[in-house]
Amino acid sequence: MAGGDEVLNSPVALRAIESRHGPFRRTSVKPYSRVFQALDGRSLLKVYIGIDPAGRRSRELEAIRGGCRHGLSVPTVLGTGFDGESAWTVFQLLPGRPCTVETLPGLREYLDRILALSGRLHRPVTGLAPGPGWMPHHSDPFTQRGFLLRQLSPRCRLLPWWAELAELLAPIDSHPVVRLHGDLKPEHLLVDGDWLHVVDWEASGRGPAVADHADVAFHLARDLIYGGLPHRQLPEDVIRRLVLSGSVLAWRLLLWLDRRRPEDITLVPPGLIRQLAALNRPIATWALLAQTISSLRARGVPR
Template sequence: MTAIVSDPNGALGDLAMPMLRLALQPEYMVRRLRECLPLVRQLATGDEPIRLRAIHVRRHKPGRRCLIEYELIDAGPRGGETRLTLLGKVRAKGLDHRSYAVQEALWRTGFGPPSEDRIGVPEPLGLLPDLAMWLQRKVPGQPVTESLTGPDGAALAVRIAGALHKLQRSSAPVNRRHTLTDELSILRQQLGLVAKAHPAWAVRIQRVLAACERLGAAIGPGPFVPSHRDFYPDNLLVDREWLHLVDLDLCCEADPGLDMGNFIGHVTELSLRTRQDPEALADLEQTLEDEFLRLAGVASRTAIRAYATLTLVRHIAISARIPERRRWTPAVLELSERRLGIVAR
């Protein structure tokens, strides 16, 4: 049986990532996976070799990175089948040793299956340097968004705060920092593009950026702790009792309030976009903040709220960039102005 190859966005034609030609070639990949993955070799207990059932390109940022899913099947000696799904992360500028090391360290120090709190990360499975790829097991589950806004949302919010606190207390080998200066620099760059595309908003955006600078000045210096740096509902998967943190590629040291502020800012934007009311999920936001502060200490309260506002401001650029969200850009801009005190409610 020939493996199915699904490449809906044409990653194969990415000239900046020539390694994708091999990464999407079934005969080559099944051989490489057999050679390089101890787990895959252990699965091959029957006479039938491991088969590659399908390859799917799940995400592709042209010229930057690609996420590829590999579906494997092992036909056992008694006619049963063992299935294993892997995710391969490919980076155009070369193998991301750092992200692999961080995830492997977390997996081995409390974020693997023995974890009693059922808070984990996907299992890292190996490196394929010739493809600038590292592999991990695909974990089951769905992004927490739907569950978080459902009847059990408050209980899930408590677990999310616990997951973040666990990450911040870990010994993840992060070797870079994200500072408030970095955060403001990203805002200036991204909102500058919006102002260029929408000249009528240019003055308003300049006022927003100036207010963000003033808000940043209110955040006192705090300790640097391991941080996800992309902590929002899509990057947490819930499956029954398990909660997995995924997409740790930006993991770094940062202010303890950064990740929770980022998460709450995303919840505010979600509330505005899906319920036409930025206050509709305020109780949920308060639960997230209160539980995190209970665990980590109240010193992060100011930073959490400031970073939540900065994240909301960043959604001006995010909404302008995503076609299906562009109609919400004016509303996000207006809400940002209100939260920053530029205009009255």
């Protein structure tokens, strides 16, 4: 496996994985994971690195098991384990094409798929507590906003906007708690004829449905802007289909910046969080989000 030494510390573990599922070639590099595809096209090896590899692995496995029980088409787990500071899972490779937002028909199809998935996934569950993963734990101390704020790094508590963000997120404490995918974007939805396969569940959690909707809106804006696509020409009916909470969108934007370069989180324009939270109009909220991402891209923030 090319580049194997950088993701798995033990040659013995690597040989054992490849003897059953490989050999592999690397297909993508993300800040917190590496993905390899088997040369025979039957499986994918995902290696979790960086922030809490073991926890992200566990959350993904929990959500996949739960998604299967709820009738969602999710990847089959072929093997999983730990190696030093990293964790790994081998998934069966699913067929289908990723959704796209590069054309207006593709964008409409993508939102149709998202809303249908939301209808099945975001069903309130009595007694479900907010927190990471789909399985509640007795140690979960979270409110809805506490669950979102906990995902930001500790350094954010020292920044001028922290108290304001916590205040503006307070209304979501009254929202129903639902099961979340946690990272909804086009490449995580695979269309296979009449089937929709949903992949990449490592950010799964239990919280307000608007958090998943914020993921959709944020990734849509970022993908269009960083892809050089005409985000300003989106028809109003497309934008109105997005369920937008300005305060949760602000949180999602900050989460992105917090996980880029150390200095990027300091680039938040003064007053932005309150501006987004106050709009309550999809068109205006979308415009401000897109304007902000465009400005951050111009200042060198990596995708």
